[in-house]
Amino acid sequence: MMHGVRTLARVMLLSFLRDxxxxxxxxxxxxxxxxxxxGVFKDQGASSVPVQQVGAVPLIDGLPADARAEVDKVLKIxxxxxxxxxxxxxxxxxxxxxxxxxGDQLVVRYSAADQVRSGIVQGVLNSLVQQQNLAASGxxxxxxxxxxxxxxKSLKAIQYVTPGILGWAIASGATAAAAFTLVQWRKNxxxxxxxxxxxxxxxxxxxxxxxxxxxxxxxxxxxxxxAQLPYFGLKLSHYWWMSIPVVIAGTLAFLSIGLLxxxxxxxEEAAALITNLVVLPMAFLSGAFVPLDFSPKWVQAVxxxxxxxxxxxxxxxxxxxxxxxxxxxxxxxxLLAFALVLAAIAVKAFRWEDD
Amino acid sequence: xxxxxxxxxxxxxxGETRAVDGVSFAVEPGEFFGILxxxxxxxxxxxxxxxxxxxxxxxTVTVLGESPWPRNPRLAPRIGVQMQATAFFERLTAREQIxxxxxxxxxxxxxxxxxxxxxxxxxxxxxxxxKLSGGQKQRLSIACALVHDPELVFLDEPSAAxxxxxxxxxxxLLRGLNAQGRTVVLTTHYLDEAEMLCERVxxxxxxxxxxxxxxxxxxxxxxxxxxxxxxTGVLSTDEAERLFPDATVExxxxxxxxxxxxxxxxxxALAERRALKGxxxxxxxxxxxxxxxxxxxxxx
Numbered sequence: 065m066m067h068g069v070r071t072l073a074r075v076m077l078l079s080f081l082r083d084x085x086x087x088x089x090x091x092x093x094x095x096x097x098x099x100x101x102x103g104v105f106k107d108q109g110a111s112s113v114p115v116q117q118v119g120a121v122p123l124i125d126g127l128p129a130d131a132r133a134e135v136d137k138v139l140k141i142x143x144x145x146x147x148x149x150x151x152x153x154x155x156x157x158x159x160x161x162x163x164x165x166x167g168d169q170l171v172v173r174y175s176a177a178d179q180v181r182s183g184i185v186q187g188v189l190n191s192l193v194q195q196q197n198l199a200a201s202g203x204x205x206x207x208x209x210x211x212x213x214x215x216x217k218s219l220k221a222i223q224y225v226t227p228g229i230l231g232w233a234i235a236s237g238a239t240a241a242a243a244f245t246l247v248q249w250r251k252n253x254x255x256x257x258x259x260x261x262x263x264x265x266x267x268x269x270x271x272x273x274x275x276x277x278x279x280x281x282x283x284x285x286x287x288x289x290x291a292q293l294p295y296f297g298l299k300l301s302h303y304w305w306m307s308i309p310v311v312i313a314g315t316l317a318f319l320s321i322g323l324l325x326x327x328x329x330x331x332e333e334a335a336a337l338i339t340n341l342v343v344l345p346m347a348f349l350s351g352a353f354v355p356l357d358f359s360p361k362w363v364q365a366v367x368x369x370x371x372x373x374x375x376x377x378x379x380x381x382x383x384x385x386x387x388x389x390x391x392x393x394x395x396x397x398x399l400l401a402f403a404l405v406l407a408a409i410a411v412k413a414f415r416w417e418d419d
Numbered sequence: 420x421x422x423x424x425x426x427x428x429x430x431x432x433x434g435e436t437r438a439v440d441g442v443s444f445a446v447e448p449g450e451f452f453g454i455l456x457x458x459x460x461x462x463x464x465x466x467x468x469x470x471x472x473x474x475x476x477x478x479t480v481t482v483l484g485e486s487p488w489p490r491n492p493r494l495a496p497r498i499g500v501q502m503q504a505t506a507f508f509e510r511l512t513a514r515e516q517i518x519x520x521x522x523x524x525x526x527x528x529x530x531x532x533x534x535x536x537x538x539x540x541x542x543x544x545x546x547x548x549x550k551l552s553g554g555q556k557q558r559l560s561i562a563c564a565l566v567h568d569p570e571l572v573f574l575d576e577p578s579a580a581x582x583x584x585x586x587x588x589x590x591x592l593l594r595g596l597n598a599q600g601r602t603v604v605l606t607t608h609y610l611d612e613a614e615m616l617c618e619r620v621x622x623x624x625x626x627x628x629x630x631x632x633x634x635x636x637x638x639x640x641x642x643x644x645x646x647x648x649x650x651t652g653v654l655s656t657d658e659a660e661r662l663f664p665d666a667t668v669e670x671x672x673x674x675x676x677x678x679x680x681x682x683x684x685x686x687x688a689l690a691e692r693r694a695l696k697g698x699x700x701x702x703x704x705x706x707x708x709x710x711x712x713x714x715x716x717x718x719x
Binding site for chain 2: 067070072074075078079082083248254258259261264416
């Protein structure tokens with residue numbers, strides 16, 4: 065039994081590594097998405113709002129250096145002497161607001177088209193005005209606001225993008241691998257041929273599971289390794305290694321989906337189609353590409369039936385959210401239960417050959 | 420000594436089609452046994468039931484004293500199977516392929532390399548299997564069936580994709596296998612192949628065995644006339660008919676053909692007249708037996 069598993073595993077791995085298309089879809093294609101999303105949203109956290117300052121604005125210009133630095137984190141202030149040009153820039157959306165000082169009045173002009181950014185500008189400037197008023201009154205401040213971000217201070221888009229894309233890559237890789245092995249080996253009768261060797265079916269399944277888990281761990285290593293480059297800046301939290309059992313359980317869940325797809329599909333094309341039909345919508349609905357926090361409640365509820373949601377949530381929790389090892393036990397249990405149920409259905413649907 | 424294979428009253432139906440409909444035969448140790456028949460005759464299904472790939476609806480099979488169904492791991496190392504489709508692992512070279520099979524049977528890889536040599540494709544050892552020619556694939560698939568030195572070998576239409584040289588080369592290989600004492604069971608629809616190789620053949624059609632016996636016995640049993648041809652013109656049709664009243668004479672403007680049950684008399688008469696130009700003597704072959712019992716009409 066063991067020698068058979070080893071041989072079959074080696075053969076499957078060789079075949080995977082020599083198949084440029086499967087290699088592309090398992091590693092390069094998701095990496096491309098990782099680079100795209102991670103790169104595009106890289107500066108999202110630090111992105112500042114452009115503001116045009118017309119002429120001298122003592123309220124801003126007179127700020128102490130440390131206070132000015134705080135303002136610059138939020139607003140990117142450019143000076144201009146031309147009032148009309150500044151207003152035109154606001155109208156076109158090149159600047160969120162134009163600001164000038166008339167005596168004791170700070171005048172902000174903004175466009176209703178960009179309420180979020182103009183809101184930020186007004187809020188910041190308003191707080192500056194209040195501070196100056198308070199200072200002018202000569203009394204110490206009574207209340208103060210202290211705000212802290214809930215997540216790690218370094219949290220950037222890459223922290224969400226990495227587990228999401230990784231989950232999607234593992235899901236499509238494992239599903240396709242199981243489906244293709246089944247369809248190809250049934251079509252060329254290798255499945256029956258192997259049945260006549262001393263190793264039998266158990267060894268085939270064991271080898272497939274082993275190789276797919278290996279590939280999933282390779283994907284995990286490559287993705288996390290790349291995302292940790294300074295350019296992307298992924299920071300792993302303390303219990304990151306708990307993502308390994310989550311990845312393994314997720315691989316098992318998607319292998320069972322692939323087995324079922326392979327049992328139903330008659331050709332490789334059909335297997336590829338079923339794989340994409342299952343995995344791609346699931347990726348969107350499970351928060352692999354875009355966080356679910358912004359989607360309607362019913363989508364979030366539906367997402368719970370998808371194994372990908374639990375794979376992504378589980379890896380996120382331990383990889384970047386800093387949750388403890390025990391926090392992913394429910395996800396692990398759900399993924400394993402899903403794998404068991406679907407594998408049982410796949411065994412029922414299994415055929416040795418096409419009719 | 421007990422028979423290597425005993426099949427009795429085998430039945431297997433797929434829906435309405437009776438693929439195998441009451442087949443019984445036995446194969447003795449060391450025998451070269453052939454199953455002949457047109458496409459869809461039930462040859463492959465019969466073979467697959469014996470190999471243990473299918474469960475018969477009815478009837479019993481004993482292979483090397485064991486029952487092949489359900490999957491019998493004791494039989495696996497003792498039988499070698501070559502299937503109609505070339506069942507290979509994808510994207511492996513010929514050498515990796517046969518070494519993988521050797522490992523599955525726990526045979527040293529040295530044996531695998533030797534087997535590549537034996538079937539004459541060791542020069543292609545680094546070629547991916549999907550780049551091999553039809554004949555090379557066929558040889559590799561036979562090599563994979565033989566790598567563990569089985570005592571019983573099943574070959575399902577082994578010469579299907581081969582050119583004439585390849586077929587003759589394969590025949591030598593198969594004769595060699597049989598000469599080493601292995602029992603060989605082969606299906607084919609090439610009758611010359613069966614006649615050349617098999618000690619005994621079973622002719623199947625419609626899921627049943629219609630005739631069984633050594634090829635020569637079957638041919639003799641047909642009692643068909645010998646056809647003697649000479650070039651048109653060396654003898655006129657009228658003269659031929661006058662000389663050999665019991666024979667049937669035909670002239671197709673290329674050859675004059677005399678179908679007779681007394682070839683000695685005809686040949687000596689032709690020799691006396693020095694009318695032997697372009698002489699060809701064709702006696703009945705297994706093909707005649709086959710066509711006689713399975714019919715000549717084309718069945719798609």
